[in-house]
Amino acid sequence: GAVVSQHPSWVICKSGTSVKIECRSLDFQATTMFWYRQFPKQSLMLMATSNEGSKATYEQGVEKDKFLINHASLTLSTLTVTSAHPEDSSFYICSARDRGMTNEKLFFGSGTQLSVL
Amino acid sequence: GESVGLHLPTLSVQEGDNSIINCAYSNSASDYFIWYKQESGKGPQFIIDIRSNMDKRQGQRVTVLLNKTVKHLSLQIAATQPGDSAVYFCAEKGKTGGFKTIFGAGTRLFVKA
Numbered sequence A: 001g002a003v004v005s006q007h008p009s010w011v012i013c014k015s016g017t018s019v020k021i022e023c024r025s026l027d028f029q030a031t032t033m034f035w036y037r038q039f040p041k042q043s044l045m046l047m048a049t050s051n052e053g054s055k056a057t058y059e060q061g062v063e064k065d066k067f068l069i070n071h072a073s074l075t076l077s078t079l080t081v082t083s084a085h086p087e088d089s090s091f092y093i094c095s096a097r098d099r100g101m102t103n104e105k106l107f108f109g110s111g112t113q114l115s116v117l
Numbered sequence B: 001g002e003s004v005g006l007h008l009p010t011l012s013v014q015e016g017d018n019s020i021i022n023c024a025y026s027n028s029a030s031d032y033f034i035w036y037k038q039e040s041g042k043g044p045q046f047i048i049d050i051r052s053n054m055d056k057r058q059g060q061r062v063t064v065l066l067n068k069t070v071k072h073l074s075l076q077i078a079a080t081q082p083g084d085s086a087v088y089f090c091a092e093k094g095k096t097g098g099f100k101t102i103f104g105a106g107t108r109l110f111v112k113a
Helices: none
Strands: A004-007 A010-013 A019-025 A032-038 A044-051 A067-073 A076-081 A090-097 A106-108 A112-116 B010-014 B019-025 B030-038 B045-051 B056-058 B062-067 B072-077 B086-094 B107-112
Touching: A004 A090, A010 A019, A019 A032, A019 A090, A019 A112, A032 A067, A032 A076, A044 A067, A076 A090, A106 B045, B010 B019, B019 B030, B019 B086, B019 B107, B030 B062, B030 B072, B045 B056, B045 B062, B045 B072, B072 B086
Parallel strands: A010 A112, B010 B107
Antiparallel strands: A004 A019, A019 A076, A032 A044, A032 A090, A067 A076, A090 A106, A090 A112, B019 B072, B030 B045, B030 B086, B056 B062, B062 B072, B086 B107
């Protein structure tokens, strides 16, 4: 089955630094990837839609200058949390849609736990 | 706006019993619904999906029921096992807005041995 690899699985950083999270589709091409954020015991909140070769589409209330998204190829999207602060600490999850499939099924990465000190 | 919510935040069942997890959605324009299972510290795992032109779909030990009249979705798990313990999310995709999927609040399922 389709596999989405997300890296790193966890990261601890100092306040003010930037952190990059990678999301790769390993055995399929994804023109569209999605980035979610999840706080403890809460649901997944969609942050943005990452489109290959074009600008990402951000959900209302999500700062695009804070959460930089790059989708430079059909198998890789990156999320960079810039100038991270403790309130950015969260579980970040990416998902991807197989462009070769007609259904809307999404495949999810294993998530990245970000802790900002 | 769109919202997908759940009636029960937690559900505790005895091993071997059947589980039923419910979900209500508000966007009548949604045409595709999915149930995901999420274990602690992991990403969601696809369980089963259903389109709006269907009212029932069965998988291995799982069944999804869709009632468009009352905008209700349910997931039935037969012979619940300890490995089924997780948080379950319903999600929807509307006809507009591209392929983005909106998640409901989630239900934590506890399976007692």
